[in-house]
Amino acid sequence: MTKSTALEHKQKISSMQQPAWWHGAAIYQIYPRSFLDTNGDGVGDLPGIIERLDYVASLGVEAIWISPFFKSPMADFGYDIADYRAVDPLFGTLGDFDRLLGKAHGLGLKVMIDQVLSHTSSEHAWFAESRQNRSNPRADWYVWADPRPDGGPPNNWLSIFGGIAWKWEPRRAQYYLHNFLSSQPDLNFHNPDVRRAALDNVRFWLDRGVDGMRLDAINFCFHDRQLRDNPPKPLEQRTGRGFPADNPYAYQYHVYNNTRPENVPFIEELRRLTDRYPEAVTLGEISAEDSNATIAEYTRPGRLHMGYSFELLSSEHSPAHIRATVEGALAASAEAWPCWSISNHDVQRVVSRWGRPDSPPHLATQLTALVCSLRGAVCIYQGEELGLREADVPFESLRDPYGIAFWPTFKGRDGCRTPMPWRHTERGGFSTGTPWLPLPADHVVLAVEVQEHDPASTLQAFRRLMRWRHQQPALLWGDIHFLLATDAVLAFTRQLGNERLLVAFNLSPQAASAELPRVLAGAALSGHGLPEGKLQGAQLSIPPHGALFSRLA
Ligand code: BGC
Numbered sequence: 001m002t003k004s005t006a007l008e009h010k011q012k013i014s015s016m017q018q019p020a021w022w023h024g025a026a027i028y029q030i031y032p033r034s035f036l037d038t039n040g041d042g043v044g045d046l047p048g049i050i051e052r053l054d055y056v057a058s059l060g061v062e063a064i065w066i067s068p069f070f071k072s073p074m075a076d077f078g079y080d081i082a083d084y085r086a087v088d089p090l091f092g093t094l095g096d097f098d099r100l101l102g103k104a105h106g107l108g109l110k111v112m113i114d115q116v117l118s119h120t121s122s123e124h125a126w127f128a129e130s131r132q133n134r135s136n137p138r139a140d141w142y143v144w145a146d147p148r149p150d151g152g153p154p155n156n157w158l159s160i161f162g163g164i165a166w167k168w169e170p171r172r173a174q175y176y177l178h179n180f181l182s183s184q185p186d187l188n189f190h191n192p193d194v195r196r197a198a199l200d201n202v203r204f205w206l207d208r209g210v211d212g213m214r215l216d217a218i219n220f221c222f223h224d225r226q227l228r229d230n231p232p233k234p235l236e237q238r239t240g241r242g243f244p245a246d247n248p249y250a251y252q253y254h255v256y257n258n259t260r261p262e263n264v265p266f267i268e269e270l271r272r273l274t275d276r277y278p279e280a281v282t283l284g285e286i287s288a289e290d291s292n293a294t295i296a297e298y299t300r301p302g303r304l305h306m307g308y309s310f311e312l313l314s315s316e317h318s319p320a321h322i323r324a325t326v327e328g329a330l331a332a333s334a335e336a337w338p339c340w341s342i343s344n345h346d347v348q349r350v351v352s353r354w355g356r357p358d359s360p361p362h363l364a365t366q367l368t369a370l371v372c373s374l375r376g377a378v379c380i381y382q383g384e385e386l387g388l389r390e391a392d393v394p395f396e397s398l399r400d401p402y403g404i405a406f407w408p409t410f411k412g413r414d415g416c417r418t419p420m421p422w423r424h425t426e427r428g429g430f431s432t433g434t435p436w437l438p439l440p441a442d443h444v445v446l447a448v449e450v451q452e453h454d455p456a457s458t459l460q461a462f463r464r465l466m467r468w469r470h471q472q473p474a475l476l477w478g479d480i481h482f483l484l485a486t487d488a489v490l491a492f493t494r495q496l497g498n499e500r501l502l503v504a505f506n507l508s509p510q511a512a513s514a515e516l517p518r519v520l521a522g523a524a525l526s527g528h529g530l531p532e533g534k535l536q537g538a539q540l541s542i543p544p545h546g547a548l549f550s551r552l553a
Contacts, residue, residue, distance in 0.1 A: 021063075023337055025063055026061040026063075028059060028064050032048075034420060035420055037435070040431060046069060046091050046093075046097055049064075050099055059462065060466030061466065063211065063212070066113055068081065072121055111209075111212075115214070115216065116216040117215065117221060118217045119179065122183040122184070122185055129141075143187075143188050144175070158252060160179060161405065165178055181401060189266060206277045212281035215283065220258045222258075223256070223257055231255065233250070244406050246409050283304070284307050286309075291307075292329050295329065314347075319488070319490035323482045326375070326482070339379060340377070341378065345381065351364050364462075365465060368380070383420055386448065389442065390415040421443045424445065429447065472525070474496040481495070484517065490505050502520060503547070503549055504540050512541070516538040516539075522552040528547060535548060
């Protein structure tokens, strides 16, 4: 089935509510600094994205999500916004953005942008005004608090990037809250003027024609008005949320500095606004003490369309973990459409995180196939289609303040942010200048131009896989039901109407077999490009990092 016949099939589906474009969509994440630099300053830009949109469309994805390109001092590389409505000159102009949007739409790609509502840059005009004194018109736009009687910070809240979450402002003789860098002050969403201003900025981009927003740290908008201390977390529970082991952030239950009940009416307001743009989608980035429960709560009808889950972004990747994660998300809300991701600009690249130095190249294809077979949408980070490994960036070249603060136990996020290798040259065809982060030699040999000419490459396998996926409506929109998770094998079904697929992966580097809970009969589907497993009765046998897809009778 071609993509268009899959769409025709979609229109005929009666057993589920009509799927929207984002149901089962593959969303390609572009980190603009590292995509393609067209003006030789070493940093990628919007014209660079425009130049490579044909490439992105050729991957068989439905949409792009572009990480922030707004005016910013770049302390957190754009996640610190100084003007929500302006494009940073480093990246181009608003005119470039409009051209990008037009070209993407012409190619059939939806465009999602990042909206960082919970905090601004300390260089935003709102903060410049707010910090002056306690009586200016924006005095209450940020989270200001008096010191404790001993002069210390108002409570025990900690910043994700390490250390206390409060910074002293002499002009007001008060502290302000920053859940991230001290140059990323948190807005005070309890103030209705702040909520209005945030929504106005979102409206600005919806009016320009974007198809959706990834909402950065959306559960961080509100804080506890009483500024109560977060409770301490026992040692044995301090793992699993992706924080470096020596980050004190892991020592607390973050119940008062984020995920406050007031967030919910705000996201409902945000949804009411978005609904005026019928195709637009909201994808909330939600990392909370119980992320599944929070995603379920935030994606109930009238709230966000999808939650962006962190659970598969950690190093844990056993079949049992993947099963528990997906089942947990669906148990929390059967109607939810989670958005899965195994890689992004904040975590180690997945083939390094989940693989081993001697893993075969088709591991990358297997992991793409796995994440694209789960029920939900999926975000694919630039470079995953090439099978790039985490780059080893030396200390002298590190740019991420988080990594610089925690080096050497945690090297930060630069290793997944190095520039895209387009050509087999020293600078990878990324820039004529000096790239803002070095391109590793083992990435350059995997450059797009190299892989384009090799039918056996990871890139070509990616394209074939995405085309093949579009021919399997059950994989795009079907229900999911898990059958087993052993040390090596994960098996589940996807069902849409009468069509039921058995899907199984061997995540281990050895051949593996496993017994399904019952005998199943089916016809193996080939074309996905992975080493193929076999089903005999209830017995599965799958080659190392292979897969089995079977249409069940
Ligand atoms: C983004 C990070 C960013 C942080 C603060 C996130 O979760 O993905 O890159 O540093 O929010 O805005």
